[in-house]
Amino acid sequence: MRMPHYGDLQNQIYGAGLSGVVPTIPVDFATLEARACAALPPGTLSYVQGGCGDEHTQRRNAAAFSDWGMVPRMMVDCRQRDLSIELFGMKLPTPIFMAPIGVTGMCTQDQHGDLAAARASAVTGVPLCASTLSNDPLEDVYSACGDTPAFFQLYTPKDKALAESLVGRAEAAGYKAIVVTLDTWVTGWRPRDLNTANFPQLRGHVLTNYFVDPVFRKMLAKPPSEDLAAAIGTWGATFGKVLTWDDMAWLKSITKLPIVLKGICHGDDARRAVDHGADAIYCSNHGGRQANGGIAAIDMLPDVVASAGDVPVLFDSGIRSGTDVVKALAIGARAVGIGRPYSYGLALGGAEGAAHVLRCILAEADLLMAVNGYPSVAAVRAAGAVRQR
Numbered sequence: 162m163r164m165p166h167y168g169d170l171q172n173q174i175y176g177a178g179l180s181g182v183v184p185t186i187p188v189d190f191a192t193l194e195a196r197a198c199a200a201l202p203p204g205t206l207s208y209v210q211g212g213c214g215d216e217h218t219q220r221r222n223a224a225a226f227s228d229w230g231m232v233p234r235m236m237v238d239c240r241q242r243d244l245s246i247e248l249f250g251m252k253l254p255t256p257i258f259m260a261p262i263g264v265t266g267m268c269t270q271d272q273h274g275d276l277a278a279a280r281a282s283a284v285t286g287v288p289l290c291a292s293t294l295s296n297d298p299l300e301d302v303y304s305a306c307g308d309t310p311a312f313f314q315l316y317t318p319k320d321k322a323l324a325e326s327l328v329g330r331a332e333a334a335g336y337k338a339i340v341v342t343l344d345t346w347v348t349g350w351r352p353r354d355l356n357t358a359n360f361p362q363l364r365g366h367v368l369t370n371y372f373v374d375p376v377f378r379k380m381l382a383k384p385p386s387e388d389l390a391a392a393i394g395t396w397g398a399t400f401g402k403v404l405t406w407d408d409m410a411w412l413k414s415i416t417k418l419p420i421v422l423k424g425i426c427h428g429d430d431a432r433r434a435v436d437h438g439a440d441a442i443y444c445s446n447h448g449g450r451q452a453n454g455g456i457a458a459i460d461m462l463p464d465v466v467a468s469a470g471d472v473p474v475l476f477d478s479g480i481r482s483g484t485d486v487v488k489a490l491a492i493g494a495r496a497v498g499i500g501r502p503y504s505y506g507l508a509l510g511g512a513e514g515a516a517h518v519l520r521c522i523l524a525e526a527d528l529l530m531a532v533n534g535y536p537s538v539a540a541v542r543a544a545g546a547v548r549q550r
Contacts, residue, residue, distance in 0.1 A: 166242055166527055166531075167244065167255075167520065167523035167524045167526070167527040168242075168524045168525075168527035168528040168531060169524075170520050170521065170523075170524040171524060171528070174188070184517070185510065186506060186509050186510050186514050186517045186518070188521045189482075189521075190481040190482060190502055193502065193505045193506070193509070193518065194210075194501075194505055196505070196509055197504075197505035197508045197509055198210075200508045200509055201268065201508045202267075203357070204357065204359045204361070205264060205267045205268065205361075207353040207354055207357065207359065208263075208264050208267075208353075208354060208359070208361060209262070209264060209268070209501060209504050209505075210353070210501070211351050211352070211353035211354060211450070212351070212448065212449040212450050212453070213349035213350055213351055213449060213450055213451055213452055213453040214349075214350055214352070214453030214454065215352075215453065216449060216453070217449075217453055217454065218446060218449035218452065218453050218454060218455045218456075218457070219448060219449025219450070219479075220449070221449070221455075221456070221457040221479075222446065222448060222449050222457050222458055222459070222478045222479030223479040223481055224457070224479075225457030225459050225460055225479065226459055226479060226481075226484070226485045226488055227549075228460075228548060228549050228550045229459065229488050229491075229492070229546045229547065229548060229549065230546065230547050230549050231487065231488065231491055231529075231533060231544060231545075231546055231547070232533075232544065232547060233532070233533040233534055234533065234534035234535070234544065235534055236534075237534035237535075237536065238536070239530065239531045239532075239534060239535070239536045241536060242527055242530055242531055242535075242536050242537065243536065243537040243538070244256055244523070244526065244527060244530075244537075244538060245538070246495060246496060246538055248441075248473060248495060248496055249337055249338055249419050249440070249441070251310055251337065253286070253288065253310070253496070254286045255285075255286060255287055255523055256486065256490055256494075256495075256496055256497055256526075256538055257287055257486055257496065257497050257498070257499055257519070257522065257523065257526075258287060258288040258289070258290055258312070258475075258496055258497070258498055258499070259278055259281075259282060259287060259288070259289045259290060259498070259499055259503050259515075259519075260290055260445075260477040260498030260499060260500040261290045261291065261292035261293075261314035261340065261342075262292060262500060262501075262504050263292050263293075263294035263361075263362075263367055264294070264361055264366070264367055264504075265278050265292060265295070265504060265507065266294075266295050266296025266297065266366070266367050266369075267296065267361065267366055267367065268504045268507040268508050269507050269508070269511050270511075271511075272296055273296060273297055274296065274504075274507050274511075275291065275292075275295045275296055275297045275302045276297050276301065276302060276305045276512075277507055277511045277512040277515060278291075278302075278503065278507060278512070278515055279291070279302045279303070279304075279305035279306045279311070280305050280307075280512035280516075281503070281506075281507075281512045281513075281515035281516040281519060282305075282306045282307075282309045282311065283305065283306050283307030283308070283309050284307075284512070284516050285309075285516050285519045285520060285523075286309050287309070287499075287519050287523075288306075288309055288310050288311055288312060288337075289302070289306055289309070289311045289312070290311070290312040290313070290314050290340055290498065291303070291311055291312070291313050291314065291336070292314050292316075292367075293313075293314060293315055293316040293327065293370055294316065294362065294367040294368070294370070295367055295369055295370050296366065296367055296369055297369055298369055298370060298373050299313060299327075299330060299331055299334060299336075299370050300330065300334045303331075303334040303335050303336060304334075310337045311335075311336050311337065312336055312337055312338040312339070312340050312421070313327075313328075313331035313334075313336040313338070313339055313340065314340040314341075314342060314423070315327060315328060315331075315339055315340065315341050315342065316342055316345060316400065316401070317341060317342075317346075317401075317402040317404060317408075318399045318400060318401075318402055319398075319399050319400070319401065319402045320376070320380075320399045321411070322376050323371075323374065323376045323377055323380075323399060324402070324415075325376075325415045326374050326375065326376040326377075327370065327374065328415050328416050328418075329415070329416070330374070331416075331418075332416050332417065332418050336418065337418065337419070338418055338419040338420075338421050338440070338441070339412075339416055339418050339419070339420055339421065340421040340423050340443060341404070341412060341420060341421065341422055341423060342423045342424060342447075343404055343422060343423060343424035343425070344423075344424035344446075344447055344451045344452070345401070345424075345447065345451060346401035346402060346403045346404070347401055348360075348451070349447075349450060349451040349452055349453070350453070351450065362393070362396065362397075362400075363393060363397070364393075365385075365389050365392075365393055368385075368392070368393070368396055371392075371396050372384075372385040372392060377395070377396075377399075380395050380399070381395060406433060406437055409437040409438060409439070410437075410438075413438050419440035419441060420438070420439055420440050420441075421439070421440060421441040421442070421443050421475065422434050422439045422441075422442055422443060423443035423445055423475075424443065424445055424446070424447065425442045425443065425444055425445075425465060426444060426445075426446055426455075426456075426458065426461040426465065427461070427464070427465070428464040428465060428467065428468035429468070431444075431464075431465045431468035431469045431474075432468045432469075434469075434472075435468075435469060435470060435472050439472065440472070441472060441473045441474070441475055441495075442465060442469050442472055442473070442474050442475070443474075443475040443476070443477075443498075444458060444461060444462050444465040444466075444474055444475070444476045444478075444494070445458055445475075445476065445477045445478050445498070446458045446461075446478050447478070448477070448478050448479070448500055448501070449478065449479075457478075457479060458476070458477070458478035458479060459476075459478070459479060459488070459489060459492070462474070462476055462489065462492050462493065462494060463492055463493065466492065466493030466494070467493075473495035473496070474493060474494055474495055475494065475495060475496050475497075475498060476489050476494035476496075476497050476498065477497065477498030477499070477500055478500075480497060480498065480499055480500065480502070481501075481502060482522060482525055483521070483522045483523060483524065483525025483526030483527070483528075483529060484525060484526070484529055485497075486499075486522060486526045487526050487529050487530060487535075487541055488546050490538055490541045490542060491541050491542060491544060491545050491546040492545070492546050493542065499518075499519065499522060502518050502522065503515045503518050503519060505518065506518035506519075
C-alpha cells in the first residue's frame, strides 16, 4: 500500500502498538543489521557485509554522512510533501531505488531473493536495479516488478556477443536503462571471503542469467545441468571486460535504452562521460567493496554533480537511513540507491521485509523534510547541505 505521505508509517506503527503489535522487522539500520547477522548463512553474510582490505572505505562511506548537515527552515507549509522525481523521461514517486547486489538471490531462504526484491519494488514503487548476477532470469525478475520501472545492471563480459545478448534481453524484457558497472572487471581484495575461500559464483550461485543465455550456452559443450564445473569455468573466463572510453560508441550502438555509467567518482571522468554520450552518471565506489583507502563516496559527489551539468547523477555507497538519502539529494543526486539495508530486509522477511525497510527509509526522509521545511525534492536541492568539517 502506498501512503499519501511516507511518514504516515509512524502513525500506523504507533496505532498498532496500542493493540500490542510491534514491528516484526526493525526500523533502524543498526538493529536490522544485527538481526540479519543471525539470520543469514555465514558465507552469504560475509559477502554482503564485507568490504575491501581492512574495510576503511566501507566504514567511511557510512560515517562521512555525519560530516554533512542541513539547515532547517521554519514557517514553511509542509503539510503536503512531494518526494517524486523525474528520471529517463519517467516520473517516479520516490527518489530512491534498490541498488544492484550480486547475491540478492541468496538473501532469502528459498534462494529466490531477486524475485522477492522485485515484488518489494512492485508494492512500494521503488525501482529495482537488477544485477547481472542473479538466481533468476532477468526476464522473470522484470515481470515480478509489476508496474514499477526497473533498470538492468551490466557486468560487461569479454565476449561482445554475450554482452549484446544480455543487453538485448534486458531491453526486450522492458527494463528502462542499462547501468554499466565500470569498476568490477576484476574483484577487489576481500579478506572476509578470502579467509573462508568462499566466492559464491565459483560455486555456481547467481549465474542463471548466463546459464539461460543462448549465446553463453553456445560456448558450452554440455548444458550447465550436465557439466556445472565447465559452465562455471566458462563464466569465469568471459567475465570482466576492461572498458575504456573507446567502448562507449559500441555500448550506445547496441541499445536504444539510456546508458548509465556506474563508478564515476571524479569530475574529469564525469565530464568525459557526458562528452561520450552517457545518459546518466552513477557516483559510487561500490560500497567500499572494490577498492580500499579511498574517499567516502558522498564526499566525491559534489564534484561529480558539478561536472555532470544537466546530466542526472545517481548515487549509492553508505546509505543507511532516510536522513542519508535527503543529504545526498541536497548535494545534487537525482536518485539514491539503497544497498545493504534492503538485503537485510530480504533476509528477515523476504519481499515484505525488503518493502518494510524501504518504507522506513522513505518515512524518515519524508519526516525530515517536513520538520526541516522542505516540501519537495526541489526544495531540498535548493537548500543544499553544509559540510561541517
